[in-house]
Amino acid sequence: MNIKEELTKRIGQKSPRPCPECGAALRYRQNHENMTFFLGCGRYPDCRHTEEIPESLKMTLLGQKGLFNEVIP
Secondary structure, eight states, X not given: OOHHHHHHHXXXXXXXXXXXXXXXXXXXXXXXXXXXXXXXXXXXXXXXXXXXXXHHHHHHHTTOOOTTOOOXX
């Protein structure tokens, strides 16, 4: 499985990272204009924090050990 397939499968699900602005779970999202993936706050629209998906998290989603050996359920 490649990263695009894995991220597509997880759209809307919680990521292991909390929102740095409000503490809610960041969720996997996809930009419908350019089809890129990102993390967005689960409290949207009250909190509008977004960030790129870190490479270490992408590696973990593919079953590879990242720098910090994160575990993704």
